[in-house]
Amino acid sequence: GNSVTQMEGPVTLSEEAFLTINCTYTATGYPSLFWYVQYPGEGLQLLLKATKADDKGSNKGFEATYRKETTSFHLEKGSVQVSDSAVYFCAWGAQKLVFGQGTRLTINP
Amino acid sequence: GAVVSQHPSWVICKSGTSVKIECRSLDFQATTMFWYRQFPKQSLMLMATSNEGSKATYEQGVEKDKFLINHASLTLSTLTVTSAHPEDSSFYICSARDGESGLREQYFGPGTRLTVT
Secondary structure, three states: OOEEEEOOOOEEEEOOOOEEEOEEEEOOOOOEEEEEEEOOOOOEEEEEEEOOOOOEEEEOOEEEEOEOOOOEOOEEEOOOOHHHOEEEEEEEEOOOEEEOOOEEEEEEO | OOOEEEEOOEEEEOOOOOEEEEEEEOOOOEEEEEEEEEOOOOOEEEEEEEEOOOOOEEOOOOOOOOEEEEEEEOOEEEEEEOOOOHHHOEEEEEEEEEOOOOOOOOEEOOOEEEEEO
Protein backbone atom coordinates (compact mmCIF):
# COMPACT_ATOMS: atom_id res chain seq x y z
CA GLY A 1 0.00 0.00 0.00
CA ASN A 2 0.90 3.65 -0.08
CA SER A 3 3.23 4.66 2.70
CA VAL A 4 6.07 6.87 3.84
CA THR A 5 8.99 5.62 5.88
CA GLN A 6 11.14 8.05 7.77
CA MET A 7 14.37 7.69 9.63
CA GLU A 8 13.54 6.91 13.22
CA GLY A 9 14.38 9.43 15.83
CA PRO A 10 15.09 11.06 18.00
CA VAL A 11 18.06 12.70 16.35
CA THR A 12 20.39 14.85 18.45
CA LEU A 13 23.08 16.98 16.87
CA SER A 14 25.36 19.80 17.83
CA GLU A 15 24.93 23.22 16.34
CA GLU A 16 26.51 23.62 12.89
CA ALA A 17 26.44 19.87 12.25
CA PHE A 18 25.25 18.43 8.94
CA LEU A 19 21.75 17.00 8.97
CA THR A 20 20.18 14.24 6.95
CA ILE A 21 16.75 12.81 7.64
CA ASN A 22 15.93 9.92 5.34
CA CYS A 23 12.54 9.50 3.74
CA THR A 24 11.37 6.86 1.28
CA TYR A 25 7.91 6.38 -0.08
CA THR A 26 5.74 3.78 -1.71
CA ALA A 27 3.13 5.15 -4.04
CA THR A 28 1.44 4.65 -7.33
CA GLY A 29 2.11 7.27 -9.92
CA TYR A 30 4.18 10.35 -9.26
CA PRO A 31 2.82 12.21 -6.28
CA SER A 32 4.06 15.50 -4.91
CA LEU A 33 6.44 15.19 -1.99
CA PHE A 34 6.58 17.41 1.07
CA TRP A 35 8.49 18.08 4.24
CA TYR A 36 6.54 19.60 7.09
CA VAL A 37 7.96 20.90 10.37
CA GLN A 38 6.19 21.06 13.70
CA TYR A 39 7.75 23.33 16.29
CA PRO A 40 6.92 22.72 19.96
CA GLY A 41 3.34 23.72 20.70
CA GLU A 42 2.57 24.69 17.13
CA GLY A 43 0.85 23.21 14.09
CA LEU A 44 2.51 21.80 11.03
CA GLN A 45 4.16 24.18 8.63
CA LEU A 46 5.17 23.38 5.10
CA LEU A 47 8.95 23.47 4.93
CA LEU A 48 9.50 22.55 1.29
CA LYS A 49 8.03 20.55 -1.53
CA ALA A 50 8.76 19.00 -4.92
CA THR A 51 6.16 18.17 -7.50
CA LYS A 52 8.05 16.04 -10.01
CA ALA A 53 11.09 13.84 -10.37
CA ASP A 54 14.48 15.56 -9.99
CA ASP A 55 12.87 18.67 -8.53
CA LYS A 56 14.71 20.13 -5.57
CA GLY A 57 12.73 21.83 -2.86
CA SER A 58 14.55 24.29 -0.62
CA ASN A 59 13.74 26.65 2.22
CA LYS A 60 15.55 28.08 5.25
CA GLY A 61 18.74 26.23 4.31
CA PHE A 62 16.97 22.88 4.05
CA GLU A 63 16.93 20.94 0.78
CA ALA A 64 15.38 17.76 -0.54
CA THR A 65 15.48 16.24 -4.01
CA TYR A 66 12.70 14.11 -5.50
CA ARG A 67 14.48 10.89 -6.51
CA LYS A 68 12.18 8.71 -8.54
CA GLU A 69 14.74 5.94 -9.06
CA THR A 70 15.20 5.43 -5.32
CA THR A 71 11.72 6.65 -4.31
CA SER A 72 13.34 8.95 -1.80
CA PHE A 73 13.08 12.54 -0.61
CA HIS A 74 15.80 12.93 2.00
CA LEU A 75 15.97 16.18 3.94
CA GLU A 76 19.37 17.84 4.32
CA LYS A 77 20.84 20.95 5.88
CA GLY A 78 24.47 21.87 5.87
CA SER A 79 24.66 23.61 9.24
CA VAL A 80 21.85 23.23 11.75
CA GLN A 81 20.90 25.72 14.42
CA VAL A 82 19.28 25.37 17.81
CA SER A 83 16.14 26.93 16.35
CA ASP A 84 15.81 23.96 13.97
CA SER A 85 14.82 21.75 16.89
CA ALA A 86 11.39 20.40 15.95
CA VAL A 87 9.61 17.35 14.60
CA TYR A 88 9.94 16.84 10.86
CA PHE A 89 7.38 14.95 8.79
CA CYS A 90 7.84 13.65 5.29
CA ALA A 91 4.64 13.30 3.27
CA TRP A 92 3.41 12.57 -0.20
CA GLY A 93 0.13 13.08 -1.87
CA ALA A 94 -2.11 14.65 -4.35
CA GLN A 95 -5.64 14.95 -3.04
CA LYS A 96 -4.77 13.45 0.33
CA LEU A 97 -1.51 13.44 2.24
CA VAL A 98 0.20 10.36 3.62
CA PHE A 99 2.62 11.17 6.42
CA GLY A 100 5.66 9.46 7.76
CA GLN A 101 5.92 8.85 11.48
CA GLY A 102 7.93 12.00 12.13
CA THR A 103 11.51 12.52 13.27
CA ARG A 104 12.22 14.52 16.39
CA LEU A 105 15.33 16.65 15.96
CA THR A 106 17.15 18.29 18.87
CA ILE A 107 20.04 20.63 18.26
CA ASN A 108 22.32 21.35 21.19
CA PRO A 109 24.33 24.57 21.42
CA GLY B 1 -1.61 34.63 4.06
CA ALA B 2 -3.03 31.10 4.18
CA VAL B 3 -3.78 31.04 7.88
CA VAL B 4 -5.90 28.33 9.44
CA SER B 5 -7.18 28.65 12.98
CA GLN B 6 -8.68 26.11 15.35
CA HIS B 7 -10.82 26.63 18.39
CA PRO B 8 -10.46 25.70 21.12
CA SER B 9 -6.75 25.03 21.38
CA TRP B 10 -7.37 22.62 24.22
CA VAL B 11 -10.43 21.20 25.88
CA ILE B 12 -11.16 18.86 28.77
CA CYS B 13 -14.51 17.10 28.86
CA LYS B 14 -16.16 14.37 30.86
CA SER B 15 -16.75 10.91 29.48
CA GLY B 16 -20.08 10.69 27.67
CA THR B 17 -20.29 14.32 26.67
CA SER B 18 -19.77 15.80 23.20
CA VAL B 19 -17.28 18.42 22.17
CA LYS B 20 -17.09 20.54 19.03
CA ILE B 21 -13.88 21.72 17.42
CA GLU B 22 -13.88 24.50 14.85
CA CYS B 23 -11.50 24.96 11.95
CA ARG B 24 -11.45 28.23 10.04
CA SER B 25 -9.54 29.45 7.02
CA LEU B 26 -8.93 33.12 7.79
CA ASP B 27 -7.81 34.59 4.50
CA PHE B 28 -8.80 32.16 1.79
CA GLN B 29 -11.71 30.03 0.74
CA ALA B 30 -11.24 26.38 1.53
CA THR B 31 -13.27 24.13 -0.68
CA THR B 32 -11.68 21.12 0.99
CA MET B 33 -10.75 20.64 4.62
CA PHE B 34 -9.12 17.65 6.24
CA TRP B 35 -9.25 16.36 9.78
CA TYR B 36 -6.33 14.46 11.28
CA ARG B 37 -5.64 12.80 14.58
CA GLN B 38 -2.18 12.70 16.08
CA PHE B 39 -1.20 10.41 18.93
CA PRO B 40 1.79 11.25 21.11
CA LYS B 41 5.04 10.88 19.22
CA GLN B 42 3.24 9.47 16.23
CA SER B 43 2.29 10.62 12.81
CA LEU B 44 -0.87 12.27 11.65
CA MET B 45 -3.65 9.92 10.66
CA LEU B 46 -6.21 11.26 8.25
CA MET B 47 -9.69 10.85 9.66
CA ALA B 48 -11.85 12.43 6.99
CA THR B 49 -12.02 14.79 4.07
CA SER B 50 -14.78 17.35 3.91
CA ASN B 51 -15.90 19.35 0.93
CA GLU B 52 -18.02 22.43 1.37
CA GLY B 53 -21.69 21.65 1.05
CA SER B 54 -21.36 17.88 0.87
CA LYS B 55 -20.95 14.96 3.21
CA ALA B 56 -17.54 14.16 4.55
CA THR B 57 -15.60 11.15 3.31
CA TYR B 58 -14.26 9.10 6.18
CA GLU B 59 -11.15 6.95 6.17
CA GLN B 60 -11.44 3.28 6.86
CA GLY B 61 -11.89 2.55 10.53
CA VAL B 62 -13.15 6.01 11.48
CA GLU B 63 -16.67 5.98 12.92
CA LYS B 64 -18.67 8.63 11.12
CA ASP B 65 -21.40 8.63 13.77
CA LYS B 66 -18.85 9.32 16.47
CA PHE B 67 -16.85 11.97 14.62
CA LEU B 68 -19.38 14.27 13.01
CA ILE B 69 -17.98 16.64 10.44
CA ASN B 70 -19.79 19.63 9.01
CA HIS B 71 -18.38 21.91 6.33
CA ALA B 72 -21.11 24.47 6.08
CA SER B 73 -19.18 27.29 4.51
CA LEU B 74 -16.01 27.92 2.53
CA THR B 75 -14.22 29.09 5.65
CA LEU B 76 -15.52 26.83 8.41
CA SER B 77 -15.51 23.14 9.16
CA THR B 78 -16.41 21.58 12.49
CA LEU B 79 -15.59 18.25 14.08
CA THR B 80 -17.86 17.03 16.84
CA VAL B 81 -16.70 14.15 18.98
CA THR B 82 -19.90 12.60 20.27
CA SER B 83 -20.17 10.63 23.50
CA ALA B 84 -16.48 11.06 24.10
CA HIS B 85 -14.47 8.43 25.94
CA PRO B 86 -10.93 8.52 27.35
CA GLU B 87 -9.61 6.69 24.28
CA ASP B 88 -10.72 9.67 22.18
CA SER B 89 -8.18 11.82 23.97
CA SER B 90 -5.79 13.01 21.30
CA PHE B 91 -4.49 15.96 19.33
CA TYR B 92 -6.86 16.85 16.50
CA ILE B 93 -5.54 18.86 13.59
CA CYS B 94 -7.36 20.32 10.65
CA SER B 95 -5.99 21.51 7.36
CA ALA B 96 -7.46 23.40 4.45
CA ARG B 97 -6.75 23.60 0.79
CA ASP B 98 -7.12 26.89 -1.05
CA GLY B 99 -9.80 26.24 -3.62
CA GLU B 100 -9.06 29.22 -5.82
CA SER B 101 -5.32 28.97 -6.22
CA GLY B 102 -5.33 25.34 -7.19
CA LEU B 103 -2.21 24.75 -5.13
CA ARG B 104 -1.78 21.28 -3.79
CA GLU B 105 -0.40 22.06 -0.39
CA GLN B 106 -2.56 22.02 2.65
CA TYR B 107 -2.42 24.69 5.33
CA PHE B 108 -2.61 23.33 8.83
CA GLY B 109 -4.25 24.63 11.94
CA PRO B 110 -2.39 24.68 15.26
CA GLY B 111 -4.35 21.71 16.58
CA THR B 112 -6.74 21.06 19.43
CA ARG B 113 -5.78 18.88 22.35
CA LEU B 114 -8.74 16.94 23.67
CA THR B 115 -8.61 15.25 27.05
CA VAL B 116 -11.54 13.11 28.10
CA THR B 117 -11.73 12.32 31.79
